[in-house]
Structures are given as structure tokens and as C-alpha cells.
Amino acid sequence: MSARARKLSELPSDLARRGVVAARSRGWPAGSRLFVVGDRIGWSIDDDAVHLAETAGRLGYRVAPSPWAPHARRQAVFLPSHFSALQPRWLGSSHRLGLAYFHGRPGTRGFPEFDAAFDALRRHATRVERVQVTHSEMHDLVLSAGVDPGRVFRIPIGIDLERFPGVDEEARKRAREALDLPGDAFVVGSFQKDGVGWKEGFQPKLVKGPDVLVAALAVVREQADDLVVLLTGPARGYVERELGRRAIRYRHVRVGPRDELVRAYHALDVHLVASRQEGGPKSVLESLASGIPIVSTRVGQAPEIVEHGVTGLLADVEAAEALAGHLLRLRGDSQFAQALSRAGRLAAAEYEYTRLDPRWAELLEGFVERVS
Numbered sequence: 001m002s003a004r005a006r007k008l009s010e011l012p013s014d015l016a017r018r019g020v021v022a023a024r025s026r027g028w029p030a031g032s033r034l035f036v037v038g039d040r041i042g043w044s045i046d047d048d049a050v051h052l053a054e055t056a057g058r059l060g061y062r063v064a065p066s067p068w069a070p071h072a073r074r075q076a077v078f079l080p081s082h083f084s085a086l087q088p089r090w091l092g093s094s095h096r097l098g099l100a101y102f103h104g105r106p107g108t109r110g111f112p113e114f115d116a117a118f119d120a121l122r123r124h125a126t127r128v129e130r131v132q133v134t135h136s137e138m139h140d141l142v143l144s145a146g147v148d149p150g151r152v153f154r155i156p157i158g159i160d161l162e163r164f165p166g167v168d169e170e171a172r173k174r175a176r177e178a179l180d181l182p183g184d185a186f187v188v189g190s191f192q193k194d195g196v197g198w199k200e201g202f203q204p205k206l207v208k209g210p211d212v213l214v215a216a217l218a219v220v221r222e223q224a225d226d227l228v229v230l231l232t233g234p235a236r237g238y239v240e241r242e243l244g245r246r247a248i249r250y251r252h253v254r255v256g257p258r259d260e261l262v263r264a265y266h267a268l269d270v271h272l273v274a275s276r277q278e279g280g281p282k283s284v285l286e287s288l289a290s291g292i293p294i295v296s297t298r299v300g301q302a303p304e305i306v307e308h309g310v311t312g313l314l315a316d317v318e319a320a321e322a323l324a325g326h327l328l329r330l331r332g333d334s335q336f337a338q339a340l341s342r343a344g345r346l347a348a349a350e351y352e353y354t355r356l357d358p359r360w361a362e363l364l365e366g367f368v369e370r371v372s
Contacts, residue, residue: 021071031369033062035069035077048080055360061368076368086120098130102279121145130367135301153363156301157280158353164289167266175267185228186331189268193233201235209274214242219324265290275299288344295326311347
């Protein structure tokens with residue numbers, strides 16, 4: 001984004017911005033600019049928006065400032081959150097509409113927003129011109145809503161390998177010292193948001209499996225008194241409370257810049273995902289890239305990325321005992337853990353963002369027009 005565009009995108013008055021954007025964009029040919037609109041929460045969806053904007057730029061498309069999108073007309077708008085995209089604001093706009101449909105199985109108890117989003121997609125199946133899905137379950141779900149198969153593109157969440165360097169013993173030692181973790185502990189990580197809302201998170205977000213996570217860790221604790229759990233992410237109150245009740249040692253760190261997240265990965269012996277539904281999760285690729293063995297339920301794109309027993313270990317959804325067994329296996333077999341670490345790093349390289357450019361090129365072709 002140019003300095004002038006950035007200045008205009010930060011205009012304090014929405015009315016003033018509307019007038020400026022309308023004047024600046026009036027001469028734009030239809031569909032000649034791409035707006036990638038995140039949710040402005042500063043979490044996973046915004047990260048996806050940044051990466052897509054960078055990808056589109058590499059592919060030669062013109063990317064306009066996302067705050068301009070509501071005030072421009074007849075361009076192309078892509079939202080990495082289908083919950084945001086399938087709202088009247090965008091469905092009723094003049095823009096070409098694209099979205100990512102990562103997760104949200106209708107009929108999930110306690111999540112009426114999943115049903116509402118799917119119903120909106122079904123009612124507006126012809127309005128949506130592009131859909132990104134990351135794995136087979138969502139691919140089939142989107143097709144069942146009536147979206148034209150030619151408009152649905154299976155593109156996994158990617159990884160920037162340079163931002164997640166592989167761990168070695170010295171890096172692990174430094175990370176544990178910085179995070180005040182015992183050097184000889186068996187450290188299991190859980191890096192996500194699994195509470196409802198953005199505050200304490202004492203109400204569990206069950207699709208993320210925080211109850212399964214705690215149950216698995218409780219089984220491990222019975223056989224491993226050196227267990228320490230490292231948590232990151234907001235709204236972890238439920239997990240903290242339940243770990244405390246079971247006398248399981250843990251540390252919860254609030255990571256800021258990306259290098260702090262890398263340090264948290266480097267402190268681990270293994271990373272654990274216990275979710276019931278996922279779009280990614282990003283932590284699977286981040287773990288693999290960092291050389292940290294991953295133990296995950298078969299959710300999202302995890303079973304399509306992880307080869308069980310070769311690059312990581314998988315268990316069925318809600319199988320807390322199986323997850324615990326995988327963790328204990330890694331604790332007791334350092335050679336196996338090292339083999340997973342080496343193979344996982346190589347597997348992650350296949351999902352480097354630039355390697356996914358050809359898939360995004362297919363999605364963007366005809367959705368955004370090239371201007372000579």
C-alpha cells in the first residue's frame with residue numbers, strides 16, 4: 001500500500017473516507033481491484049487476509065486498502081471469514097464476492113451461527129463467486145449448499161518457513177530459560193483460543209476440544225510427573241482452571257510478535273491439538289515447521305497434512321486416551337520423536353505460501369481483472 005493510500009485509509013471520519021474513496025475509485029474498471037477484508041480482531045483471520053493480499057500482489061493483481069471496500073463499487077472482495085462474508089453488508093453490495101469457508105458444521109450443538117452461515121450460503125449460492133476450502137469435509141459441505149463446483153477451490157492454509165525456523169537443543173534451552181520452564185520437564189504445548197469470547201474464557205468453546213485436551217493431559221500426568229503444559233492464546237480460563245484442579249503444572253504466556261510465538265514452540269517437546277472441528281489449524285504446520293512433533297485429532301486439514309507415524313501422530317476426535325498414549329510414546333522414545341521432527345519439517349515445506357501461489361492463481365483468475 002502506498003503512503004498516500006495508507007493515509008486515506010486512516011481517515012478519522014467514515015463520511016470523509018466514503019467521499020474520498022468514491023472519488024478515487026470512480027474510474028476503476030469493474031473487478032480491477034481486490035479488497036481482502038479481515039475481521040480487525042488481530043487474530044487468525046487478519047493473518048490470513050495479510051497473506052492473501054501478499055499472494056495476490058505476487059501474482060500481479062492490484063490490491064486496494066481493505067477499509068475502502070465498503071465505499072467502492074463493482075470490485076472484487078474476498079473475506080477469509082465466511083461468517084463475516086455471508087452478511088447483508090456484503091451480499092447486498094455491488095462487489096464480486098469471495099470467501100473462505102474453513103469450518104462450521106451445521107447441526108453442531110451450541111453453535112447456531114454454524115447453521116445460520118450455512119443457510120445463508122445455501123440461499124445465496126449463486127451470489128458467491130469464489131470459495132476457498134482447506135479440506136475435504138468443507139469442500140463437500142459447500143457443494144451441498146449448491147455452490148457451483150467451478151467456484152470452489154481447495155487451498156490449504158500455508159506456512160512461512162522463514163518465520164518458523166527449526167529447533168535445536170540450544171534453541172530449546174534458551175526458550176525454556178526465557179519462559180521460566182524447567183529444562184528437564186516434558187513440555188506439552190497448546191496454542192489456541194478455546195474459550196468463548198475474548199476475556200477470561202471460563203466458558204469452554206467445545207469445538208476446540210478444551211475438555212478433551214484436559215482429559216488427555218490428566219492421563220499423561222498419572223504416568224509422567226515431569227509434565228508441564230505451556231499455553232498461549234487468549235481466553236484460556238477454562239483450561240487453566242481445569243489444569244489447576246488436577247494439579248497439572250502449566251504456564252500461560254501472552255505472546256506478541258511472531259518471534260515470541262517461535263520461542264514458545266521451541267520450548268516444547270510436543271504440541272497437542274484436541275479439537276472437534278478446525279479449518280487448519282495453523283498450529284499443525286507451525287509445529288511441523290518448527291521441528292516440534294505434533295499430536296492431533298483428525299480434524300480440518302491435519303489428516304491431509306500429517307502422515308500418521310511418519311510426520312506426526314493422529315487420533316480420532318474425542319479420543320483423549322489415544323492422544324495421551326501418543327504423548328507418552330513420544331516422552332519415552334526420543335529417537336522416534338527426533339524422526340518425527342525431521343520428517344515434519346520436510347512436510348511443512350510443501351505448504352510454503354509461495355508454493356500455493358498456483359492454486360490461488362486459479363481462484364483469482366476471472367474473479368479479479370488484470371489491468372495493463
